[in-house]
Structure formats: structure tokens, C-alpha cells
Amino acid sequence: xxxxxxxxxxxxxxxxxxxxxxxxxxxxxxxxxxxxxxxxxxxxxxxxxxxxxxxxxxxxxxxxxxxxxxxxxxxxxxxxxxxx
Numbered sequence: 001x002x003x004x005x006x007x008x009x010x011x012x013x014x015x016x017x018x019x020x021x022x023x024x025x026x027x028x029x030x031x032x033x034x035x036x037x038x039x040x041x042x043x044x045x046x047x048x049x050x051x052x053x054x055x056x057x058x059x060x061x062x063x064x065x066x067x068x069x070x071x072x073x074x075x076x077x078x079x080x081x082x083x084x
Contacts (some may be wrong), residue, residue: 021051028054031062 007013026067032041037078040057 017050020039024051024054024058028057028062031058 028044029041032044040061044057045053
């Protein structure tokens with residue numbers, strides 16, 4: 001019988017995860033660089049969150065012009081406490 005942990009020792013097990021991570025990180029870096037968002041570019045480049053941060057940036061945060069504070073206005077409206 002083979003040990004199930006032997007699968008983790010094989011490089012081909014990690015290849016899909018590596019490819020997934022490279023694609024998302026590349027896309028997020030491309031978008032941050034094209035918008036000249038140096039802070040976001042640096043954060044995406046340095047922080048490794050198994051593509052969670054990159055997907056959030058590409059799918060959600062990239063929709064806003066982060067340099068002009070539009071994201072803060074959106075978040076204030078979204079989470080503003082309603083008067084009872």
C-alpha cells in the first residue's frame with residue numbers, strides 16, 4: 001500500500017498551484033503597474049497569500065481609482081450605520 005503522504009512529496013502535485021499563483025500574481029501586478037499604483041504593486045509583489053490578495057485586488061479593488069479616495073467613499077456608504 002502507498003502512503004497518502006507520498007503524494008505531497010511529488011513535484012507534479014504542486015505544479016497546478018504554482019501555475020494558478022503565477023497567473024493571478026502576474027495579472028494583479030500588470031494591473032497595478034498599468035495604473036501606476038506603486039504601493040499596490042509593492043504589496044502584491046511582496047505579500048504571498050496564496051493568490052487571495054491578488055484575486056481580491058483584480059476582481060474588486062481594481063474597479064476603483066484607489067489614488068483619489070473613491071474606495072473610502074464607497075466603503076463609508078456601504079457600511080454606514082443606519083438610523084433607527
